[in-house]
Amino acid sequence: MLKMTNLYDVSKCTACRGCQVACKDWNQLPAVIEPFTGNYQTHETTNGDTYTIVKFIEQIDDVKGIQWNFLKFQCMHCFDPECMKVCPTDCIKQTEWGAVIKDYDKCIGCHYCTYACPFEIPQYRKRQDITTKCTLCYERVEEGLTPACARTCPTGALQFGEREELLIQARERVKFLKANGFPNATIYGEKELGGLNKLYVLTDTPDKFDLPVDPKVSGNIGFWQNWVQPYFGWLIPVTLGASALSFVTSRLLANKAPAHTEGGHE
């Protein structure tokens, strides 16, 4: 099935945070007020009741002085989601059109997905002992609607549609930006981690937007999931088997020399 996704064009974003509010509204999430840290950004990162935020990233440019880079940040709906692989209760699923969603009834709040995610997106919601994240509004999309954030965006910075079509549009836009004073303009999400089901048009390199240039699943998580979990545990049945075998053989051998077991031997 065709992938359906958001395209977010930072060059059109005014950081009005309409998407952030629309997300709260649709998902009925209470406000979370974090202390002022000398930055206009509302929250440090996503949290248990805030699935998406607009980041304000300060850039000091020699020519233009202090600049703000804005970035709508949320779950990237990876094609190959690591969060889904580590979840011990199998509560994370991927829809055919590319949304990575969670069944909160099954989540036990173990945090594995938080630390497996290359962006550390899923966040803990204490009152329910679960971790939460953006759902790509899959309930809306499956009813033929647009995600709440994209529906709200007044400037057209956020669009929703078929990924292939949005990619064509994104390439055009990057070409235009490159020719108009943004030589480092780039697409993010096309190839990263094998493809993300969230596309970005950036006016500069990803690191200027607080995004990992080459996101990777941590080696610690890979070692845990690909080596320790599947293979290492087999040592346990081996020792249990050896003990069961010994139970039989030591009794058979003892029967041949009965005096030997009296109170045990050395």
Add this chain to the structure above:
Amino acid sequence: MQWIPEYKADVPRVERFNFLARFSHWGHTVTFLLCLFTGLALFLSDAGWLAAIFGGYAGAGLVHRIAAVGLTIILAIGMVAGFKGIIAWFQDILRFGVNDIMFIVKFPLEFFGFPVKVPPQTRFNGGEKGNSMVTPTMVILLVLSGYIMWFPAIFPGGLVRVAYWTHDIAMVLGTVMVSMHAYLGSFHPGSGESFWGMWKGTVRADWAKHHHAIWYEETYGDKKDAE
């Protein structure tokens, strides 16, 4: 067929483990096993049936945490109240000598029931010395990594990711040791009396002389008066 040798009260017996040692041993056995089975529900894929015993995954998680706190408390009590005993245990482990190496070399044969002759042993034989080093190390690793996994927000993310595989490796190595240890300390005919040492506190004097000759001589035999 005999499972465990009969407990004989009418023969000379000597003390092997005091009350505190037995209390902490069985206390951490119960909490370790509770942690193990609730943890395995997450470690094994498709172990919903195992989680169901504890009322589902959330219930298993709760039991894991309660048992973890229980384990921590019992370890703390054992270490503080039994400080002297721990030191004596440690000193015995450090007396690792040729007799212990001989024991470990011959142990695989002994394990399966072949008659072997091993040199005299101290309070803990070569195998028990190995167990005394490996198992507690794994338990300490489990406790440390476990609390990091429980309260990840107060630790750096990199440490949390290390804790995940550390917890699993320590679980596997600890369980490997414990599964052999539990069998050796109960149904293995060669170990005979040792179960009663941990259950009732005393073992038959003739068994002690036989299995832990050096310890017996030093604690209850001729050498005791010489010291």
